[in-house]
Amino acid sequence: MDLKLTSIEPSPAERAAVDGLLGPPAGAAALRAERGGSVLRAQRHRLLPALWALVERVGHISPEGLGYVARRLGVPPAEAYGVASFYAVLPLAPMPTAHVAHVCVDLSCRLAGERSAELRARLAADPDTTVVDSPCLGLCERAPAALVSTPGAPPQHRLEAAPRREVAQRGDASLVLLRRVDVVDPTDLDAYRAHGGYAALRRAFDIGPTEVLREVLDAGLVGRGGAAFPTGRKWQAVAAQPARPHHLVCNADESEPGTFKDRVLMEGDPFAVVEAMTIAGFATGCEHGWIYLRGEYPLAARRLQDAIDAARAKGLLGADVMGRGLSFDIEVFRGAGAYICGEETAIFNSIEGYRGEPRSKPPFPVEVGLFGRPTVVNNVETLVNVLPIVQFGAAAYRRVGTESSPGTKLFCLSGPLVRPGTYEVPFGTTLRELLALAGGVVDGRPVRAVLLGGAAGSFVGPDRLDLPLTFEDTRAAGTTVGSGVVIVFDDRADLLDAVGRIAAFFRDESCGQCVPCRVGTVRQEEALVRLTARRDALDVPGSTAGDLQLLRDVGRAMRDASICGLGQTAWNAVESAIDGLDVFGDSSPEEGTE
Amino acid sequence: MTTQPVEVARRTVALTVDGQLHHAAEGGTLLDVCRAAGVDTPTLCYGDTLTPRNACRVCVVELEGTRTLVPACSRKVEEGQVVHTDSERVRHSRKLVLELLGSSVDLSVTDGVAAWNERYGADPARFGPAAAPAAAGERDAAVTGEHHLPDPAVAATVAQPPKEDNPLYVRDYGKCILCYKCVDACGEQWQNTFAITAAGRGFSVRIATEFDVSLPDSACVYGGTCLAVCPTGALLPTAEFDLRRTGAWAPERQHATTTVCPYCGVGCNLTLHVQDNEIFKVSSPSDHSVTHGNLCIKGRFGYVHVQPPKRRGPDGPDR
Numbered sequence: 001m002d003l004k005l006t007s008i009e010p011s012p013a014e015r016a017a018v019d020g021l022l023g024p025p026a027g028a029a030a031l032r033a034e035r036g037g038s039v040l041r042a043q044r045h046r047l048l049p050a051l052w053a054l055v056e057r058v059g060h061i062s063p064e065g066l067g068y069v070a071r072r073l074g075v076p077p078a079e080a081y082g083v084a085s086f087y088a089v090l091p092l093a094p095m096p097t098a099h100v101a102h103v104c105v106d107l108s109c110r111l112a113g114e115r116s117a118e119l120r121a122r123l124a125a126d127p128d129t130t131v132v133d134s135p136c137l138g139l140c141e142r143a144p145a146a147l148v149s150t151p152g153a154p155p156q157h158r159l160e161a162a163p164r165r166e167v168a169q170r171g172d173a174s175l176v177l178l179r180r181v182d183v184v185d186p187t188d189l190d191a192y193r194a195h196g197g198y199a200a201l202r203r204a205f206d207i208g209p210t211e212v213l214r215e216v217l218d219a220g221l222v223g224r225g226g227a228a229f230p231t232g233r234k235w236q237a238v239a240a241q242p243a244r245p246h247h248l249v250c251n252a253d254e255s256e257p258g259t260f261k262d263r264v265l266m267e268g269d270p271f272a273v274v275e276a277m278t279i280a281g282f283a284t285g286c287e288h289g290w291i292y293l294r295g296e297y298p299l300a301a302r303r304l305q306d307a308i309d310a311a312r313a314k315g316l317l318g319a320d321v322m323g324r325g326l327s328f329d330i331e332v333f334r335g336a337g338a339y340i341c342g343e344e345t346a347i348f349n350s351i352e353g354y355r356g357e358p359r360s361k362p363p364f365p366v367e368v369g370l371f372g373r374p375t376v377v378n379n380v381e382t383l384v385n386v387l388p389i390v391q392f393g394a395a396a397y398r399r400v401g402t403e404s405s406p407g408t409k410l411f412c413l414s415g416p417l418v419r420p421g422t423y424e425v426p427f428g429t430t431l432r433e434l435l436a437l438a439g440g441v442v443d444g445r446p447v448r449a450v451l452l453g454g455a456a457g458s459f460v461g462p463d464r465l466d467l468p469l470t471f472e473d474t475r476a477a478g479t480t481v482g483s484g485v486v487i488v489f490d491d492r493a494d495l496l497d498a499v500g501r502i503a504a505f506f507r508d509e510s511c512g513q514c515v516p517c518r519v520g521t522v523r524q525e526e527a528l529v530r531l532t533a534r535r536d537a538l539d540v541p542g543s544t545a546g547d548l549q550l551l552r553d554v555g556r557a558m559r560d561a562s563i564c565g566l567g568q569t570a571w572n573a574v575e576s577a578i579d580g581l582d583v584f585g586d587s588s589p590e591e592g593t594e
Numbered sequence: 595m596t597t598q599p600v601e602v603a604r605r606t607v608a609l610t611v612d613g614q615l616h617h618a619a620e621g622g623t624l625l626d627v628c629r630a631a632g633v634d635t636p637t638l639c640y641g642d643t644l645t646p647r648n649a650c651r652v653c654v655v656e657l658e659g660t661r662t663l664v665p666a667c668s669r670k671v672e673e674g675q676v677v678h679t680d681s682e683r684v685r686h687s688r689k690l691v692l693e694l695l696g697s698s699v700d701l702s703v704t705d706g707v708a709a710w711n712e713r714y715g716a717d718p719a720r721f722g723p724a725a726a727p728a729a730a731g732e733r734d735a736a737v738t739g740e741h742h743l744p745d746p747a748v749a750a751t752v753a754q755p756p757k758e759d760n761p762l763y764v765r766d767y768g769k770c771i772l773c774y775k776c777v778d779a780c781g782e783q784w785q786n787t788f789a790i791t792a793a794g795r796g797f798s799v800r801i802a803t804e805f806d807v808s809l810p811d812s813a814c815v816y817g818g819t820c821l822a823v824c825p826t827g828a829l830l831p832t833a834e835f836d837l838r839r840t841g842a843w844a845p846e847r848q849h850a851t852t853t854v855c856p857y858c859g860v861g862c863n864l865t866l867h868v869q870d871n872e873i874f875k876v877s878s879p880s881d882h883s884v885t886h887g888n889l890c891i892k893g894r895f896g897y898v899h900v901q902p903p904k905r906r907g908p909d910g911p912d913r
Contacts, residue, residue: 086742523697526722561691
């Protein structure tokens with residue numbers, strides 16, 4: 001490689017930030033270019049952490065700072081710039097103030113109405129704070145929400161949101177996944193063990209990896225991130241791969257608007273995530289576990305890191321886990337504001353220090369994944385389900401839920417509900433029962449619509465409240481459980497505003513790699529803006545029928561021809577609002593379009 | 595001179611394309627099969643000397659058993675595949691890709707687009723009149739994850755002034771479809787210079803140097819490998835760019851002559867593209883066993899000893 005590196009020196013603070021992460025440069029020669037060949041190239045995965053270190057310390061990435069990172073890691077400056085500019089929370093220019101407030105403008109916070117405007121106005125009134133719009137911060141039960149960041153040593157993060165809510169079902173004996181949340185001190189390993197912690201790992205060691213695989217397969221566990229792929233099959237495929245090492249990635253990039261269940265688990269029961277990953281690593285032959293955590297979850301990052309450190313100190317992670325000969329350790333890797341990085345192959349590129357663009361499949365991650373190795377990627381909630389499966393067996397696990405959707409599911413309830421929050425219910429619970437658990441709609445107002453599965457999911461009308469929430473029933477009804485998002489819109493809600501926001505969200509979050517998604521999400525938003533303007537009696541070119549047909553045409557191409565799930569689902573919610581909720585008063589799809 | 599690389603004999607697989615049984619070497623792609631069978635398949639981001647990026651999606655085909663369409667350029671052949679290249683689903687997505695690109699990018703000098711638009715009934719104008727071009731540097735300053743609310747009267751485009759920051763070639767990104775070929779060719783696939791990257795995200799993605807510094811301040815070594823792979827005329831030698839800009843472009847008065855580069859002992863083939871007895875571009879055949887279409891700065895641009903450079907006044911080059 002022919003590296004042309006900038007000779008402009010970084011500021012002392014920038015140098016300290018990067019050296020704090022990478023260690024001091026090796027000798028005077030390294031001031032010009034870091035030496036090390038293959039050793040240096042093996043450090044590429046530290047690119048995003050190094051860029052993060054700059055932003056946390058000085059608030060932005062300057063050309064000098066970027067140049068220094070590039071020099072230390074032997075990465076071409078242009079490539080480092082391509083990576084830095086991919087992420088929304090890595091500013092490339094100085095922020096004018098000491099604090100930056102990321103104010104959520106997504107669905108649940110929009111439903112908070114005036115309180116949202118008040119929060120924004122209050123933050124903007126501070127001359128030392130710059131207000132920037134943010135997609136969903138995963139604080140929907142506390143809407144309206146903002147995350148205020150202050151760079152420095154150490155950096156500070158402050159949440160501005162409604163008061164924290166304890167899990168409403170706290171203490172309910174039927175809870176499986178949430179049973180320790182808000183009951184057991186999440187920072188205390190001994191308390192975790194006293195409440196059943198590490199019993200599952202002990203049983204895993206007793207029965208061996210093959211039996212663990214069999215239990216997970218027999219339990220019928222499927223992924224909880226939205227795609228519902230059978231976890232046991234994924235594990236078996238990786239376990240059977242001869243190439244070594246294998247990698248385990250815990251997908252904690254929870255960014256689907258309206259989703260916050262994984263945050264509740266990670267903040268409230270971080271040792272469960274660590275133990276479940278250890279079992280997954282044991283069963284699939286992975287020595288390295290990565291938690292890809294979205295950058296906007298500073299508390300979860302701290303809790304997980306503390307849990308990992310505590311577990312390692314007690315021999316529950318490391319070269320010889322529990323003295324049973326298993327070598328397994330976990331690293332927390334922070335994302336930086338990119339919904340697309342929740343896509344399983346985009347995670348790999350992001351960790352490896354490349355732009356978080358999804359890869360073409362095949363090859364699938366179980367064959368060629370992180371660093372080109374066989375890789376298991378599981379959502380946080382999926383992994384935590386492994387604990388009861390291994391501890392009590394597949395048969396016991398299957399006693400709850402339905403035949404095709406066994407077990408329990410976490411749902412993220414937000415919108416105008418009496419008690420919004422995370423709820424754990426057996427699969428098969430109806431939407432009506434779920435809303436009742438949350439105390440129903442505020443002031444007893446009627447439900448106008450429910451968004452299931454988030455921005456990539458779909459709207460259902462009040463006629464579907466008796467829909468049992470299972471994979472099979474939602475699929476048959478043309479909707480999805482997705483990641484467990486349930487956003488409620490009452491009769492006062494502006495559904496067009498919500499649909500427009502979903503379109504804007506996908507436009508912002510498209511990685512831009514493939515044409516159907518990159519341009520399709522733009523044309524989709526433009527058509528919705530025209531349709532909405534027409535509703536408001538503004539004079540815009542074209543016709544309602546023409547724009548609806550355009551949406552259907554673009555949506556179908558995005559669904560059929562996009563590389564990854566983002567583009568393939570970017571039209572789902574919009575379509576369901578047009579066809580199911582009749583938001584434009586002309587719902588009939590034209591012949592032959594579907 | 596051409597040499598045939600020695601390859602290990604590969605197994606063949608049988609697959610069905612549009613109802614016809616075909617046999618193809620394992621490891622090949624559906625596009626290879628389509629081309630061998632004479633099934634015309636549009637491609638834009640595909641390059642014969644590069645690893646497919648399958649970014650443009652204009653080559654998608656229907657593969658039975660898969661939920662979505664698959665890109666022919668990168669999907670490997672497998673035993674028993676059943677492929678449809680002209681189904682209604684395929685035609686719809688190809689049409690939409692052409693419309694989406696045609697409405698947002700200047701494809702006026704892209705080979706094949708006019709015929710494909712005709713064939714698939716694509717109407718890029720359907721999204722409304724094009725928005726005004728961006729000012730110089732505006733797209734490069736886009737903030738990731740943000741955009742302005744769309745103007746309901748117009749369709750967004752990537753139109754912007756060309757970047758002319760060096761004497762050798764022009765970057766006219768209003769014509770860029772983001773096929774990534776220049777990035778891959780400048781980077782690990784050929785040149786190993788890594789002067790450019792895809793920057794930003796979504797519709798704001800652009801090909802850029804670090805912090806959009808000018809090419810002379812970047813790592814660029816002017817081998818022009820990027821020019822050789824650009825499918826849309828977004829990257830052009832300055833001489834060709836000026837011919838097109840001044841309206842002097844006259845394909846009927848052009849011819850190409852292939853010769854051997856006189857500079858060093860490697861012996862790269864040069865193809866001199868000439869109009870009115872003046873060289874406006876130098877390329878190398880992409881199937882040449884030494885160059886694979888690549889050249890260095892001397893081969894690509896060092897023809898001043900046959901033809902002194904023109905002076906450029908405020909109105910363009912002196913003719």
